[in-house]
Amino acid sequence: MRIQQQTLKRVLPLVFAVCLVSTPGVAEELNFSDSELSLLKTFATWPPSVPADPGNEYSGEAWAEELGAVLFNDTALSGNQSISCATCHQSEHGLAETTAVSVAGAQPHVRNTQGLLNVGYQRWFGWDGGADSLWAASLRPMLSEVEMASNIEDLANTLRRSNTLNQSLSEAGIDIKHLNDEALVVAVGKFIGAYLRTLTSHETRFDQFVADLINGENNPAAEQFMSISAQRGMKLFFGEGNCFVCHFGPNFSNGEFHDIGRPFFTAVGQVDPGRLAGIKRLKKDPYNLDGYFNGTKEPSDILKTTSVKTGQITFGQWRTPSLRNLLSTAPYMHDGSLATLREVVDYYADIDPSRLHSKGEAILKPNNWTSSERNDLVEFLKALSE
Ligand code: HEC
Ligand code: HEC
Incomplete structure (x- = not known):
């Protein structure tokens, strides 16, 4: 009985709406x-087809995408072993958080967690475009004090003990012992980046x-x-x-x-300058496309990063x-x-x-x-x- 009433409640407005649209005289056609x-x-x-993650030699490799999906949900990638990417990028909320600014990390954030569906179509990542590839944008949260608050050494120690990682790497013909700590952590950023590229939404x-x-x-x-x-x-x-x-x-x-x-004050006397800060961050980032870890060295990718410039106009700008x-x-x-x-x-x-x-x-x-x-x-x- 209860179910029937609920079904009726749902169906009646629909029937009504259909009548409105299909009744001659009432319906309007644009x-x-x-x-x-x-x-x-x-x-x-x-x-549309998704471009490759720039500078990511594993982009488009099925094994790397699968491994990235596992790592995305792994709390061992955080300093306190309790935060994963999925803690903030929640699948039931379009891979975003429901609070105004992110609260699920190691410290409160000043920005809203971005949904990650269709992120592979973008050229710059983060609200301020502070990263130039998906892998760099995936590496940053692990190392950020505000987000997962880990560091290269701890991450590498944890990763070397992971059976999943060891198995996937050896199947792919990569000897984990040949990667130094930093290279291993960067590779993990690239596996996660490869996975994020596959997250397109439906029609x-x-x-x-x-x-x-x-x-x-x-x-x-x-x-x-x-x-x-x-x-x-x-x-x-x-x-x-x-x-x-x-x-x-x-x-x-x-x-x-x-x-x-939109307002740019985050607290009394504190501003978030948006793109201006993003470009500065990008230029200093050792993992940008102009850096050593760019694994494909495509000249147009490098040019994207070397040619971008700060300027007063970039203050208060955000990525569409x-x-x-x-x-x-x-x-x-x-x-x-x-x-x-x-x-x-x-x-x-x-x-x-x-x-x-x-x-x-x-x-x-x-x-x-x-x-x-x-x-x-x-x-x-x-x-x-x-
Ligand atoms: C504490 C919450 C939190 C965690 C944990 C977190 N993120 Fe995020 N993520 C954010 C916030 C907030 C932003 C927006 C940041 C900005 O604009 O600077 C963001 C932005 C991003 C972006 C850019 C999206 C776009 O549209 O440009 C990517 C990619 C991303 N996160 C991937 C990850 C990955 C991969 C992990 C795990 C390794 C992760 N994030 C962990 C909160 C989080
Ligand atoms: C000049 C470029 C520009 C125009 C024109 C524009 N937008 Fe936007 N839109 C943006 C930017 C940039 C943001 C992000 C601003 C921020 O985060 O502070 C945004 C944010 C949004 C958001 C929030 C999305 C989210 O995920 O948070 C919506 C919805 C939106 N716009 C809809 C519209 C609609 C509807 C119109 C027309 C009435 C419009 N926009 C016109 C650039 C534009």
Whole structure:
């Protein structure tokens, strides 16, 4: 009886929604112009192929990916033996944490834990782009005092005792005894990096909608994938809102850094300068692509890192996040300061252009959107989740 009532509660709103959409007179059908369609095509076909992890000689090797998955969940990689990557990057939350800033590490963090799905499409890693490869971004948390708080020597001692690691390495023809402590720890970063590259998310309602639209040219069947409200929101995203300019391409991220005017104070008198600090960190990092441990020495990878420059404009910039699977990765922004998608949309709609520190972001301007238009945009963002 209870189950039946619950099922009814779930099914009734659905039936109601279907009636609303399919009743003539009530249903509204949106058309998409040729220019809208050609823009949508640049966001189509999910998932695209993932580039190799730069400088990682194990990238794409199945054994390294499998080993990386095991290591990702291994608490032995932390100083106190109780924190693994998965402690913060939780699979039930899109590989993110649910708190505004990360609290699960050795010390409280000032930033929000990033979800790791689709991370392989990025060129720079971390909110501030402080790492230039997945393996360097995987190595850092093990050594960071704030995150897993271990060190090369302790890590190497633990790793040398691991049966899984010894077995996988010997199967791959690598003699663990020939690796010094640092090389062994770097190799572990590379195995985990190889694994992270495989974490692509599945097709969403948006992907099905766009595929259908492109094949059928304004095919009303596409409606089964995205509600009219979500479609109206999509028009705002690609139109008036200019959201697509930065959240560009199938992963909804141009991979670049922008200032959207979020606060940069982390405590009284303390600031998080974003990209400016990220570039400084990158340049000093012994594990960057310009360093000894780059295992592939691809000239274009090295150039990426040697040519990037700090400048006042980089203060307060953050990497454009992907907008896929936002439903699992709340709260939002580098400091987790916005709790819901509606708060994010309200922030953009009511944006104060004088708060944008770097002058470049003229594409961001306040919009006079009504509450229901804002809701449409939220519905669209939801359609980008699995
Ligand atoms: C204490 C929590 C915590 C732990 C443990 C942790 N991370 Fe993270 N991770 C974060 C936070 C916070 C960020 C954002 C950091 C920043 O912007 O500087 C992040 C960012 C990342 C990124 C960059 C994602 C992107 O989109 O650019 C990668 C990759 C990553 N972590 C991998 C790992 C791996 C691999 C491990 C284990 C070896 C790990 N993390 C352990 C909290 C954690
Ligand atoms: C100028 C480039 C730019 C434009 C235009 C832009 N964004 Fe963003 N967006 C960003 C950046 C950068 C961040 C991260 C800011 C931070 O962490 O402080 C972000 C963050 C977000 C987030 C949070 C994602 C997360 O995982 O935390 C959402 C949602 C979002 N934007 C949606 C939109 C929507 C909707 C629009 C259009 C109304 C839009 N963006 C326009 C650059 C942009």
